[in-house]
Amino acid sequence: MTQFSESKDKQLKEDASTYLVQRWEPSERQKPLVMVKGEGLYMWDAAGHRYLDFMSQLYNVHIGMGNRVPIEAAKKQLDELAYASPSYFSEPQVRLAKKLAQITPGDLCQTFFGNSGTEANEVAIKLAQLYREASKIIGFWDAYHGSTYAMVSVGGSARNRQFRGLSIFEEFKHIPSPYCYRCPYKKTYPECELICADFLRYTIEKEGDNTVAAFMAEPICSWAGQVVPPEGYWKRIREICDEKGVLLIFDEVMTGFARTGKMFACEHWGVVPDVETYAKGITCGYVPLGACIINKKMADHFDQKGFPHSYTYSGHAVSCATALAVIDLYEKEKLADRAAKMGAYMMDELRGMMERVPIIGDVRGLGLFMGVELVKDRETKESLFPRELSAEDKKDPDKNPMQYFTGKIKENGLIVGSSWNTSILRMMPALVISKEQIDEGLQVLEQTLTETMIKFSL
Numbered sequence: 001m002t003q004f005s006e007s008k009d010k011q012l013k014e015d016a017s018t019y020l021v022q023r024w025e026p027s028e029r030q031k032p033l034v035m036v037k038g039e040g041l042y043m044w045d046a047a048g049h050r051y052l053d054f055m056s057q058l059y060n061v062h063i064g065m066g067n068r069v070p071i072e073a074a075k076k077q078l079d080e081l082a083y084a085s086p087s088y089f090s091e092p093q094v095r096l097a098k099k100l101a102q103i104t105p106g107d108l109c110q111t112f113f114g115n116s117g118t119e120a121n122e123v124a125i126k127l128a129q130l131y132r133e134a135s136k137i138i139g140f141w142d143a144y145h146g147s148t149y150a151m152v153s154v155g156g157s158a159r160n161r162q163f164r165g166l167s168i169f170e171e172f173k174h175i176p177s178p179y180c181y182r183c184p185y186k187k188t189y190p191e192c193e194l195i196c197a198d199f200l201r202y203t204i205e206k207e208g209d210n211t212v213a214a215f216m217a218e219p220i221c222s223w224a225g226q227v228v229p230p231e232g233y234w235k236r237i238r239e240i241c242d243e244k245g246v247l248l249i250f251d252e253v254m255t256g257f258a259r260t261g262k263m264f265a266c267e268h269w270g271v272v273p274d275v276e277t278y279a280k281g282i283t284c285g286y287v288p289l290g291a292c293i294i295n296k297k298m299a300d301h302f303d304q305k306g307f308p309h310s311y312t313y314s315g316h317a318v319s320c321a322t323a324l325a326v327i328d329l330y331e332k333e334k335l336a337d338r339a340a341k342m343g344a345y346m347m348d349e350l351r352g353m354m355e356r357v358p359i360i361g362d363v364r365g366l367g368l369f370m371g372v373e374l375v376k377d378r379e380t381k382e383s384l385f386p387r388e389l390s391a392e393d394k395k396d397p398d399k400n401p402m403q404y405f406t407g408k409i410k411e412n413g414l415i416v417g418s419s420w421n422t423s424i425l426r427m428m429p430a431l432v433i434s435k436e437q438i439d440e441g442l443q444v445l446e447q448t449l450t451e452t453m454i455k456f457s458l
């Protein structure tokens with residue numbers, strides 16, 4: 001039984017501040033929570049406060065906490081064979097690679113395993129550069145693909161790129177994502193004729209077709225604002241990549257594994273990438289794992305040439321055994337269908353909430369991959385995030401409505417994701433969520449939005 005106490009909670013928070021490197025933008029006013037227990041969609045901090053999680057922790061615990069299936073699979077594998085050197089293969093690693101080849105679209109067929117989404121993406125661009133004998137990678141502005149140097153460079157997120165002294169690979173280029181709500185070209189779909197997709201062709205030509213190895217993107221770009229692309233977008237991008245001989249890499253670290261209502265998000269548009277990457281939902285956080293899968297023509301190439309890359313924990317036996325058990329759960333419990341159904345219900349409820357809460361500017365998403373964009377004014381679409389404030393004032397909940405909202409909603413017992421320097425909320429609960437839990441969470445959301453409107457006279 002987990003023991004809760006206010007004094008234990010206080011001590012853990014103090015020790016967390018003293019002994020752990022503080023990530024991202026530390027704020028005196030918003031001490032991190034220290035969680036000690038998880039069950040389904042609920043988490044408890046050390047003081048015993050309960051939180052309903054609409055963020056699946058870091059968008060990865062698709063099956064909720066405390067599920068015995070991955071726990072037993074990991075325990076069994078630890079007993080049998082905890083680890084095999086990457087010079088050999090373990091049985092779960094081989095079985096998982098075969099399973100991925102079976103469930104992924106098109107001719108994606110050979111996998112390299114690492115420990116995280118970042119590593120999977122590093123592998124993807126290295127494979128692409130070696131295959132194409134070209135170094136440039138094009139990605140979306142405002143995207144996030146991980147925090148290592150190469151990923152900071154390919155992801156166009158200003159949050160990662162703002163620091164002086166950080167090494168950025170300048171030859172990685174960016175194009176705007178298909179963010180229709182705030183189209184950078186000031187166009188409207190479908191009259192726009194997908195000018196944003198055509199900008200990829202323009203960029204490749206300006207850079208030189210033979211210098212570009214790949215275009216890398218999430219099928220639904222999360223950091224840029226839960227950007228669901230308009231119909232025809234990915235088909236056009238695929239055509240441009242084929243025309244130019246540039247590889248298409250999909251980062252499905254967040255969108256993959258039933259989250260959007262399909263096993264992989266690219267299936268919504270019938271577009272098959274040359275390379276695809278996974279992490280998060282592949283093991284649902286029970287153990288770490290990342291994977292990068294390539295198509296047949298690349299597999300044939302690397303069968304001949306080999307791939308100069310390895311980690312001590314590539315294809316860790318316990319992680320692969322856990323992933324097999326988790327994938328089995330997705331299939332047996334038809335979790336992609338469930339995500340589609342629950343997502344449709346939640347979307348309807350959120351659209352209904354728009355009638356009562358004027359600061360909701362837009363609701364968008366697919367399955368249980370959803371975004372809510374907050375605005376001061378629906379007509380002008382002025383963002384609720386006050387860009388004009390100084391960095392210090394942005395951290396102040398009395399000056400920044402997003403900071404106030406983020407703290408308040410936690411106090412009210414709901415965890416939702418927010419996107420740095422924007423007023424976009426990510427609503428991505430575990431796929432096993434019930435209608436009652438959706439109602440419970442949305443009630444807290446509406447209450448907290450109302451409290452925010454009252455505080456800032458919106």
Ligand SMILES: Cc1ncc(COP(=O)(O)O)c(C=O)c1O
Pocket residue numbers: 058115116117118119121144145146147218222251253254279280
């Ligand atoms: C789309 C996407 N790619 C890559 C990553 C990096 O994955 P990891 O944190 O497992 O290294 C993330 C993490 O949030 C992500 O959302």
